Amino acid sequence: MNHFRIFVVEDDMFYGELLKRHLALNPDNDVHHFANAAECLKNMHLKPDMISLDYRLPDMMGDEVMRKIHMDYPNLPIIIVSGQEDVKTAVDLLKEGAYDYFVKDDDTKDRLWNIVKIIRENTSLKREIDTLKEEVGKKYQFQSIIKGSSPAIKNIFSLMDKAVKTGITVSVSGETGTGKELVAKAIHYNSRQSKKPFVAINVTAIPGELIESELFGYEKGAFTGANARKIGKFEQASGGTLFLDEIGEMDLNMQSKLLRVLQEKELTRVGGNETIRLDTRLIVATNRNLTEEVRNGSFREDLYYRLLGLPIELPPLRDRGNDIFILAKFFISEFCKENKLPVKEISPNAQDKLMKYSYPGNIRELRAVIELAVVLSDEGVIDEQHVNFNSSDSISNFLMEESSLADYNKKIIKYFLEKNNNNVLLTAKKLDIGKSTIYRMMKNNEI
Amino acid sequence: MDKPYNLEKISSYVGGAPGQLKEMIALFLSTTPQELGSLTEAIAQENWTETYALAHRIKPSIDVLDVKPVKSLIREVEALAKSKKDCHKIPELMKTINEIMDEVFRLMALEKI
Structure with a gap:
């Protein structure tokens, strides 16, 4: 396992050294002690995996140090270890992004040890996830996922290439089995959002009355059976991509709710009041002709234009x-x-x-x-x-053979004769032709 | 007579390693008297902001050594300096702290690890 680098920022030399030596009891921990904020900030290039930070430092307060660090390393876990027994300070620091806050007391040693253990495990899992995501990304490289060299498919590659460069909504259309979801995944895993989730939902797979709560989530008690808050697909895909398959099957009522969410770029969970900002890229797919659906009045025109974005039509x-x-x-x-x-x-x-x-x-x-x-x-x-x-x-398939009409006739008559156990009369009756036609063809070895 | 401090906590921090315990005692003896000196000086200057900051800083080291009488006294100095009320009580408290800590330093220097 890699070394886990920890910074202990503590102005009391004795106490700081004590924490350092304690954490260094695990030989996999690489612990550095700094007596002030400036020294800590100067050494950030060493890329610590976590920081134990005293709240009151001689040159800067802990919240300010944390803000400075999080500007460049937003996900770095910072534990505030403080002599300050003030609940408000603790709450404010946690709100500002501190991983944890605890007061220096008899439990400090064990709490710090445990929290390092937890962060180490999380970091290790995160690294594993990053590696897997990279592998998935490779798997979804255009040429690995979409095989072919026809002009039609080369055009698709070119459009996908344009799609990955921005966060534009993409609408993928094509007959069933043409690989619409694969295209959506390939766009996601080659885009800037690739490290964030790809969430797919098939509109036809969710009963109409559940689709809203599936997409937007719900609060506890929103309806019978809502025993706990549930995060919807839009929120699950936060920062990443939401793939809405079979969008053409969505009912008009739900279409208007979706339109409002896309226009406002925010949603409210079913039964909730909190407004949640959206930062999710949308890729939609359908095997229907949405222009036709708009003309028929079964798909909202305003939603159609909102979703159209970059259209990619997959060839059969x-x-x-x-x-x-x-x-x-x-x-x-x-x-x-x-x-x-x-x-x-x-x-x-x-x-x-x-x-x-x-x-x-x-x-x-x-x-x-x-x-x-x-x-x-x-x-x-x-x-x-x-x-x-x-x-x-x-x-x-029959027509794909591209025969002459005479050949098609022969094939049809032959097929029905076989089907009717060579009963000429029955075959003639079913095909509404004279029996002599069949006999003549048999005589000429045409069938 | 019982010692006014306890090395058990420090020992547990360093995994019971005698060499490390010895080094930590040496570090305590080389840094804490200076810290207490700065605190005494801040009190003499009636600089209560500095007094609060220094008392606050020394507190965890006193706790970890479990210097029982000083644990409450240093908190009193910290609280009075923070509130800036009844600060006239602080010099007397500091005097007691220094007396006890002098004894702590003397005995710790004699520790055979």
């Missing part, structure tokens, strides 16, 4: 050309790695089949198709028969 997978193959290879590699399998190849026929499909479920569907194909293929190659599409959108 079928419009991304060769990206399908790039993504397929990526999913194969990922799935094989997770399941400790040798990485499999895709045969040309399977590639062809993959490229021709329309993917109504987009990337999410492609991933499922690929994972199944890896499982079904026994050898090191994924072949045509391993690629199975289960999409309900069979008509669009």
